[in-house]
Amino acid sequence: MLRKTLIAVAILAGAAQPLLAADKASDPKADFKAFREYFTKRFPKVALDDFVNGPYSMDAGLRKQWEAIDAFPPYDFVVDKGKQMFAAPFKNGKTYGDCFPNKGVGIRQDYPQFDAKSGQVITLDVALNNCREANGEKPFDYNKDDMAALTAYMAFTSRGKPMNITIPKDPRALAAYKKGEEYFYTRRGQLNFSCASCHVQNPGNHIRTEVLAPALGIMNAMPIYRSTWGGMGTVSRRLRTCNSQVGAEPLPAESDEYRNVEYYLSYMANGLPISGPGTRP
Amino acid sequence: MASTIRVRAIASGDTTQVQSLINHPMDSGFVKDSKGQIIPPHHIEVVEFEHAGKVVFTCLWGPAVSKDPYVKFSFKGGKKGDDIKVSWVDNKGQSDSTVAKIQ
Secondary structure: OHHHHHHHHHHHHHHHOOOOOOOOOOOHHHHHHHHHHHHHHHOOOOOHHHHHHHHHHOOHHHHHHHHHHOOOOOOHHHHHHHHHHHHOOOOOOOOHHHHOHHHHOOOHHHOOEEEOOOOEEEOHHHHHHHHHHHOOOOOOOOOOHHHHHHHHHHHHOOOOOEOOOOOOOOHHHHHHHHHHHHHHHOOEOOOOEOHHHHHOOOOOOEEOOEEOOOOOOOOOOOOEEEOOOOEEEOHHHHHHHHHHHOOOOOOOOOOHHHHHHHHHHHHHOOOOEOOOOEEEO | OOOOEEEEEEEEOOEEEEEEEEOOOOEOOOOEOOOOOEOOOEOEEEEEEEEOOEEEEEEEOOOOOOOOOEEEEEEEOOOOOOEEEEEEEEOOOOEEEEEEEEO
16 A cells, blocks of 8 residues: 555656656747746846856856956867867868868857768767768767867857757657657656756756756857866766766766757757857856 | 967056966876876976066966966056066976067
8 A cells, every 4th residue: 555655656756747848749849938938937137148158147156256267268278279179180181170061160059960861969079070080080089188179169169159959850850859858857866866957947056066057058058167177078078977966877978868968958049149168167 | 389378467557467377287296197107297387477577476386286377466567568478387397488468
């Protein structure tokens, strides 16, 4: 009897959990509207374009510190390094620019994209490594260092451009979006937190000393220089850290789940400006 | 190689405030890498700020200073348009310098 009650409670809790995730057939447009409304209603004083500044849009004191730090942004040297790497030719004489439209300048806002050929979501990081492999170079580690420098430079050239993610009319694209959404709202780890527990339910609140960033526009600041890391990290590094912070096993960098959740979150941020590379505590 | 030094100097009244950020690993020599090997000490020993041929500020740094150090100070004198020269030397004899205009 007790067991039955427990199960019933568990089922009830499960049903109440998806805060925004629609139980109906996925409709990205409706999700987008609901997601945006939720944040603008909850934080009426925050300008829409300011959400991309993460915790700084939520906390005035933190914002002051950030503005002081940004006099000499800590990612500055990395952007320089990324610029040099980006311009340096591969052994076959081609460059990264040859793999991208507009020579790779100012295109960060178009990623991640759905690739009809492979039927998968291609993030900027994956596109960069694909470019390397197509030119006979070894792929970079997805977490930091070289990959972070390249993406930091590419984000830097795209600053201010509105996020522009499309979901093509392809059932696989919609499925990837849906999976990303599911991953975002699914609880996991010892703390039994979903991504949304922190970034939808509690943005602006403290978790220990840190101020939680809103999920809206959270991808626009990537990659980030995180003081805790003492260095730069990519989207993968951030997501892996999120997983371990809630006591869940981190997935491999740029795994299906991570790319799908980046696809979902980036779509939710459509129209908001790219602010990366960002600085975070 | 891009410069390892970022510097900004702003004159106000009869003083000039200088802020500078230097890109350097500042390895103390007490830290091990992922393979358990000691990372040999590699840190800046001297930083000098020069204005009009005169050293206005000297830092004697050691292993206790953090990676990518930041320094801020003010000195008397200096006006808009003057040059300020920043240079550093580390324990391996590597060095870098840059010149910036006071704003």
